[in-house]
Amino acid sequence: MKLTERADEALNELMEGNRRFREGSPKAYRYSPSDLLHISRNQTPLAGIIACADSRVSPELVFDQPLGSIFASRVPGNVASDSAKWMLDLAVNEFRVPLVMVMGHTGCLAVGQLLDGDKGGAGGLHRFSVLSAVYRAKTKAHDPGEFYLKAVEENVQQTVEHLARDSYSLRASLIDGTTSIVGSVYHMETGEVKILESTLEMYGRC
Numbered sequence: 001m002k003l004t005e006r007a008d009e010a011l012n013e014l015m016e017g018n019r020r021f022r023e024g025s026p027k028a029y030r031y032s033p034s035d036l037l038h039i040s041r042n043q044t045p046l047a048g049i050i051a052c053a054d055s056r057v058s059p060e061l062v063f064d065q066p067l068g069s070i071f072a073s074r075v076p077g078n079v080a081s082d083s084a085k086w087m088l089d090l091a092v093n094e095f096r097v098p099l100v101m102v103m104g105h106t107g108c109l110a111v112g113q114l115l116d117g118d119k120g121g122a123g124g125l126h127r128f129s130v131l132s133a134v135y136r137a138k139t140k141a142h143d144p145g146e147f148y149l150k151a152v153e154e155n156v157q158q159t160v161e162h163l164a165r166d167s168y169s170l171r172a173s174l175i176d177g178t179t180s181i182v183g184s185v186y187h188m189e190t191g192e193v194k195i196l197e198s199t200l201e202m203y204g205r206c
């Protein structure tokens, strides 16, 4: 399956915004009262993004996008939660977003707390899901230094797989070619969002 032309355009728009953000030259959007009134009447988001709840990982800021551009669900560890699937139903069915992105990030506490195993706590099955990604990373990391980043990447990959499998709306739109999905990792030390090639390999690229 290839990224659709519309998905490719949306991804390029996001990556161009990320370039502006990390180079310190964002568009600095400002809204007049009439702008806000106009925005309140309609929305045409270019992407649905599942991101972590971390206070340093705002999709609108890191992609330098205005109000109305991103339909988002944020949950610790960017897992495939019920609320993320509900968001996708709305984004895909109501707004026909061309692109869905799962965005993990370096320094993720939800992943970091599980690197040494599960000590219990809130989150239930979602915590178990992150733990599963950590185990997957252990089999792939070649040295201890890359284990954490590998766990973050595996967690993104896993959420992409879970959403494509469990969200009927997303699955249907992937099959009929109206939406594409990619995974990414936001590197907060530099501000750069890097696309996960493994997810592009799953869904292809034009």
Ligand SMILES: [Zn+2]
Pocket (backbone or CB within 6 Å): 052, 053, 054, 076, 077, 078, 105, 107, 108, 109, 110, 111
């Ligand atoms: Zn996080």
